Amino acid sequence: MKDQITISRIIEAVLFASDVPVEADKLLEIIDGLSDTSKLFEIIENLNSEFEEGGRPFRIVEVAGGFQFETLPQYGLFVEKLYHTRIRPKLSRASLETLAIVAYKQPISKAEIDTLRGVDSDASIRTLQNRDLIEIIGRGDSVGKPLLYGTTIEFLRYFGLKDIKDLPGADDLASMFDGTEIEEPVPDQLTLDTDATEPQQKTDDNSKIKSN
Numbered sequence: 001m002k003d004q005i006t007i008s009r010i011i012e013a014v015l016f017a018s019d020v021p022v023e024a025d026k027l028l029e030i031i032d033g034l035s036d037t038s039k040l041f042e043i044i045e046n047l048n049s050e051f052e053e054g055g056r057p058f059r060i061v062e063v064a065g066g067f068q069f070e071t072l073p074q075y076g077l078f079v080e081k082l083y084h085t086r087i088r089p090k091l092s093r094a095s096l097e098t099l100a101i102v103a104y105k106q107p108i109s110k111a112e113i114d115t116l117r118g119v120d121s122d123a124s125i126r127t128l129q130n131r132d133l134i135e136i137i138g139r140g141d142s143v144g145k146p147l148l149y150g151t152t153i154e155f156l157r158y159f160g161l162k163d164i165k166d167l168p169g170a171d172d173l174a175s176m177f178d179g180t181e182i183e184e185p186v187p188d189q190l191t192l193d194t195d196a197t198e199p200q201q202k203t204d205d206n207s208k209i210k211s212n
Helices: 007-017 024-030 037-053 073-081 093-105 110-117 122-130 153-159 170-176
Strands: 058-063 066-071 090-092 134-139 147-151 191-193
Touching: 007 024, 007 037, 007 066, 024 037, 024 066, 037 058, 066 073, 090 093, 090 122, 093 110, 093 122, 093 147, 110 122, 110 147, 122 134
Parallel strands: 090 191
Antiparallel strands: 058 066, 134 147
């Protein structure tokens, strides 16, 4: 007997097929007969209860403005073994420091980033833009109308955040990178490369930031 196609099964299929979080509005657009966001949340909650009762190793989570499947933490070690021959893309301490500044101070100009770090941040900003972790979000009102930087949807996805307001304390940001070094890239995962550096010349010791 064929499985019955239900709204729950459609949601499962769509999220399973997507490699990025799917927004609630997109799910409502896809599913005929479902137009109520609260009903969508109810169905997803019921699905997660079903997964829990069935001992399934994953849940549907809300992240980066959408929904996606996420493996439970206790299975992380086994999933990681799938990629044991690969190297994760690395961020240097300079890039991580710059990322933290942008995350907690956005919108922020390069000049403001440089002032907080006490060094030129060109290389770090380019690295973060190439990783799609920060982007230009406008121009400032000061002289010269400087470009302003902010974090991206990809940043939220990397850190498993629903919204930028869910950021942890600045001191906890680095702990979200495990520092593991293996041989080839693991898609969509970052790690802190404690040895990597970018060409910079320190002008002072003002290299730490505090969250607002």
